[in-house]
Amino acid sequence: MPALPTNVEDIHPALWKGSQLGRAAGVTVEPGYQALSAELPGGGWPLGALIDMMPQQSGIGELRILAPALAKLASRPIVLLKPVQTPNIHGLAHIGLPLENLMLLRPSNTADTLWSAEQILRAKTCGALLVWQQHVREESLRRLRLAAKSGDSLLVLFRPLAAAADASPAELRLCLRPVDKGVSVDIVKRRGPTMDGPIQIELRPSPILLSPHGRSRRAAPTLVPQWTPLGADA
Secondary structure, X not given: XXXXXXXXXXXXXXXXXXXXXXXXXXXXXXXXXXXXXXXXXXXXXXXXXXXXXXEOOOOOOOOOOOHHHHHHHOOOOEEEEOOOOOOOHHHHHHOOOOHHHEEEEOOOOHHHHHHHHHHHHHHOOXXXXXXXXXXXXXXXXXXXXXXXXXXXXXXXXXXXHHHHHOOOOXXXXXXXXXXXXXXXXXXXXXXXXXXXXXXXEEOOOOHHHHOOOOOOOOOOOOOOOOOOOHHHOO
């Protein structure tokens, strides 16, 4: 009779102890921030999976936190699907995204947006797909997750912070809040134990912050404001 494995995680790749981070289900891409890498299963953003990212407001750094990973995937097209505002092309270039490989799509309604996302994922030609949606039903989230598993693209769904209270089949869920020089990241779902508390990530400055004519810094709002242009993020 063969001896039993010493570690439970050696029995099957899908198993892990509740006190440790689980293994990534597939390939990951390094996030470019050491503190974040230490908290993600497999040390990076999972490819072929659904990532639910919920910023307190648009433009606080949700693109900059993804920028190092997107730059590594930019040999294939990066698709921006129905962003809440028109992205700032100079800002995207500043964070390392080649404009010739960026694709901006604006479907007219939610149904067309989700359908487009599924087709893009199943085509397996894009390095990353970033989708912005206010409200998504759980069955639609499951369809997105299934479509993501058919390929190796980075799929990030941006939703309002209030969506964190809803159930989601996403493998990874994060809440982002603005802090001085970056964002506070609270991982609310992952393959592993619950985080002790949020981590703070210092982000690469945006062009407007580097400019001597940039706006003066303001304290982070305590209430959830309206969605603001993505140009402020880049």
